[in-house]
Amino acid sequence: MILNKQVVDQHNNQLLDKHKRNFTHLSSDITHLDYILEKLQQFQIAIPSWALGTGGTRFGRFSGAGEPGNLEQKLEDVGLLHALNKSSGAISLHIPWDIPTDADKIKQLAGSLGIAFDAVNSNTFQDQPHQAYSYKHGSLHHVDPRVRKQAVDHNIEVINYGKSLGSKALTVWLADGSSFPGQLNFREAFQNTLASLQEIYHHLPEDWKLFVEYKAFEPHFYSTTIGDWGQSLLLANKLGPKAYTLVDLGHHLPNANIEQIVSLLLMEKKLGGFHFNDSKYADDDLTAGSIKPYQLFLIFNELIDGMDLHGMDHASGLGWMIDASHNLKDPLIDLLQSVEAIKIAYAQALLVDREALKKAQQSNDIVKAQELLQDAFRTDVRALVAEARLRMGGAIDPVQLFQENEIRSQLIAERGVNTVATGL
Numbered sequence: 001m002i003l004n005k006q007v008v009d010q011h012n013n014q015l016l017d018k019h020k021r022n023f024t025h026l027s028s029d030i031t032h033l034d035y036i037l038e039k040l041q042q043f044q045i046a047i048p049s050w051a052l053g054t055g056g057t058r059f060g061r062f063s064g065a066g067e068p069g070n071l072e073q074k075l076e077d078v079g080l081l082h083a084l085n086k087s088s089g090a091i092s093l094h095i096p097w098d099i100p101t102d103a104d105k106i107k108q109l110a111g112s113l114g115i116a117f118d119a120v121n122s123n124t125f126q127d128q129p130h131q132a133y134s135y136k137h138g139s140l141h142h143v144d145p146r147v148r149k150q151a152v153d154h155n156i157e158v159i160n161y162g163k164s165l166g167s168k169a170l171t172v173w174l175a176d177g178s179s180f181p182g183q184l185n186f187r188e189a190f191q192n193t194l195a196s197l198q199e200i201y202h203h204l205p206e207d208w209k210l211f212v213e214y215k216a217f218e219p220h221f222y223s224t225t226i227g228d229w230g231q232s233l234l235l236a237n238k239l240g241p242k243a244y245t246l247v248d249l250g251h252h253l254p255n256a257n258i259e260q261i262v263s264l265l266l267m268e269k270k271l272g273g274f275h276f277n278d279s280k281y282a283d284d285d286l287t288a289g290s291i292k293p294y295q296l297f298l299i300f301n302e303l304i305d306g307m308d309l310h311g312m313d314h315a316s317g318l319g320w321m322i323d324a325s326h327n328l329k330d331p332l333i334d335l336l337q338s339v340e341a342i343k344i345a346y347a348q349a350l351l352v353d354r355e356a357l358k359k360a361q362q363s364n365d366i367v368k369a370q371e372l373l374q375d376a377f378r379t380d381v382r383a384l385v386a387e388a389r390l391r392m393g394g395a396i397d398p399v400q401l402f403q404e405n406e407i408r409s410q411l412i413a414e415r416g417v418n419t420v421a422t423g424l
């Protein structure tokens with residue numbers, strides 16, 4: 001379904017007075033208001049195609065209704081999100097779940113919805129039907145060169161699909177690892193991975209980036225071959241200037257200082273992409289900002305600091321994507337909540353008085369430094385984010401509009417009750 005502009009206008013008219021009061025009150029104290037509003041309007045967060053349906057856990061999956069059954073419907077879902085929040089103007093596809101049979105037609109549909117194609121993702125963590133060799137014992141790190149070649153060829157195929165749609169990056173996440181001591185020779189596994197990635201890198205177009213994602217554990221529980229940012233950075237440095245580390249918020253050991261990792265990767269100009277989600281225990285893939293909003297703010301504080309230092313454009317300098325799973329909530333509402341939380345953290349980080357913070361740091365004024373950060377974090381910026389959205393023609397309150405207009409019921413009427421989206 002396509003969201004009617006009149007529905008958005010009607011919703012906005014109802015909430016406009018209250019919004020204007022809140023916005024006027026908030027903006028009176030902000031010195032660089034126009035700059036912040038402009039930045040918020042430009043900032044887009046890609047939606048992964050596999051997050052549009054209900055996710056599962058290893059114990060089960062409780063499918064929702066009206067889920068997108070094909071790539072066209074997935075694009076329409078992202079189009080809906082973008083029409084509501086004007087910040088979801090990109091989709092990240094997963095091959096082989098989203099193979100475009102007619103790339104031109106898919107590009108045209110995406111264009112009509114204002115959606116660009118973000119990084120394409122390869123999949124060598126599952127076996128596909130009719131595949132010659134199994135990935136049970138890994139893919140790019142495998143001891144058998146025939147398995148490695150199959151995985152390399154798959155990544156080249158993914159690049160080619162991405163080229164046909166206008167993507168500019170390939171994200172490689174590997175499930176390769178081991179669950180028992182002695183199972184794997186760490187050094188050889190790493191060297192095999194490097195050699196395989198070098199072949200993939202060789203096929204990367206000149207204007208593309210290769211994102212090397214890391215993950216501490218799971219599906220393997222003793223070692224992961226690209227287990228942390230050091231191993232990813234080592235690979236990215238050896239591969240060359242088009243290779244970068246990708247940070248997924250859920251892929252660290254408990255209590256890791258992710259903002260420090262972000263700061264140092266930016267210092268090295270090797271941070272390429274970012275996957276948002278939130279967690280309490282491990283890779284929980286929960287709604288961004290739902291558990292640790294202060295951490296999300298601190299990460300954005302470092303992102304802005306590092307990106308500004310290198311003159312990077314906040315909106316286009318890194319690949320921004322949500323990577324979450326929706327087991328309990330309506331996936332589209334969950335995604336709206338994630339995008340909102342990300343934009344709130346970004347807006348708060350834009351409020352930080354960087355000059356004063358620098359001065360506090362230089363004089364070891366810990367109290368002042370904390371006050372400066374928490375002043376920004378404790379500012380209720382929701383009216384600022386809503387104003388940016390309103391100026392672009394989006395909804396003042398996307399979640400409220402989604403629920404009041406019973407958008408899911410409309411999708412069920414279109415697609416049926418018994419639907420299962422392709423993906424995880």
Ligand SMILES: [Mn+2]
Pocket residue numbers: 173213248275323
């Ligand atoms: Mn990820």
